[in-house]
Amino acid sequence: MRKVSILGATGSIGQNTIDLIKRAPDEYDVVALTGARNIKQLAEDAKDLRADIAVTADPNLLGELRDALAGSGIEVAAGQQALVEAGARNADWVMSSIVGAAGLAPGLEALKQGASLALANKESMVCAGALVKATAKQNDAHVLPVDSEHSAVFQGLIGEDMKAVERIIITASGGAFRDWPMEKLAGATPAQAATHPNWDMGQRITIDSASMFNKALEVIETREFFEVLPDIIEVLVHPQSMIHALVGFNDGALMAHVGPPDMRHAIGFALHWPERRKLPVERLDLAALSQLTFRAPDETRWPALRLAREVMQAGGHTGAVFNAAKERALDHFIAEKIGFMQMAEVVEEVLTRLSAQSGLTNAEMTLDSVLEMDHLARKSADEIIAGT
Ligand code: NDP
16 A cells, blocks of 8 residues: 655645545555644544544644544644654655645655655745755655646656757636736735636635736746756646646647646646556547637736746745745735735835845755745735835
8 A cells, every 4th residue: 555645635736636545545545634724624534534643734723633533543733843744754655735835844854755745835846946856866756746737748758858848838827817907907806816717726826826926936846847948938828728738849849738627637647657547537528629729928917927037047045035925925915905916016026125145056955044035035025015
């Protein structure tokens, strides 16, 4: 039996992972499941999957978790350190699907004990790509992409020579406001931004899809995962979300990955890699689809894409600053303290204010240095929003 853990089990990716695991319960020995606020779901899944331990990120909810699992024999724990320890538990395969930079430290622990890390948590690569890759290398561990675009590129590169790769194109649905008139965007509400036309995802990533901060993170993640030059990475608006990415080669060929918008494909690919196994996803009828459309992204509408290029250019710890500033700007947007278009303004200002400090090189990157830059960027974003 394969030992598996799911960090962020109660979220959208976590639940899709559990769906796949529950279909073949005899193949998996579930070690750790983690969540934050959704104790009911965490306890229910821990019991169903007979996990060794259930962990909540929120220490205030430990009592509730303990009560929900009383008599089950399942260990319980809470807090940041407990999450890190959950990642360090011996497992063959670990899903990293906590949202935000909080997913970095537990994922690094999984790599340190040699597990294959299925990385949905794109923030890990954006904030600390060099550290994640070095940790994997030192421990002979694999990092497998779970973002649908990166899984698509990964699959498109199987058996290929990276020297022949000319372009990597990742697609974007354009999110909730793709066709809104520009002048309406300033007044867009969090509830409006949290409605995705194609994908059913967590609230934060759905809003990040509307602002294209999600795509900006994915562009940086592409550079880190595949170690390509920033200028060969392109973003293409594709409203139907059927083609997830394309790889272009030096003979002019473009290899596209086509599939329905169902994360169980990318999760299942990472779960069974290097094998391909049957997965419970819809088989596409291309004749019924009939129309796939594409357009270039407008960077006035989505300034996050321009910022992503600047972040890649600057390198070092700039990814950690970008992500943390974005997370804080998003918190303030959700709390209705700033408008939709102000998120990018705040992030740009934080990048400017911290440009001198974020220039530390990749070789100087440690978990502490990344967390320090993350902290400074959050503080700076708060100050900018408070007008100080
Ligand atoms: P959700 O918001 O649905 O789930 C997030 C998970 O993280 C939940 O288990 C949540 O617990 C937990 N969590 C929240 N805050 C913290 C914290 N501070 N510390 C520890 N755990 C926490 O997110 P998604 O599943 O949508 O996304 C997860 C990650 O995967 C993100 O990085 C996202 O960008 C990426 N991703 C998601 C895709 C999708 O289709 N959803 C596609 C590709 C990538 P609880 O719910 O109990 O509060």
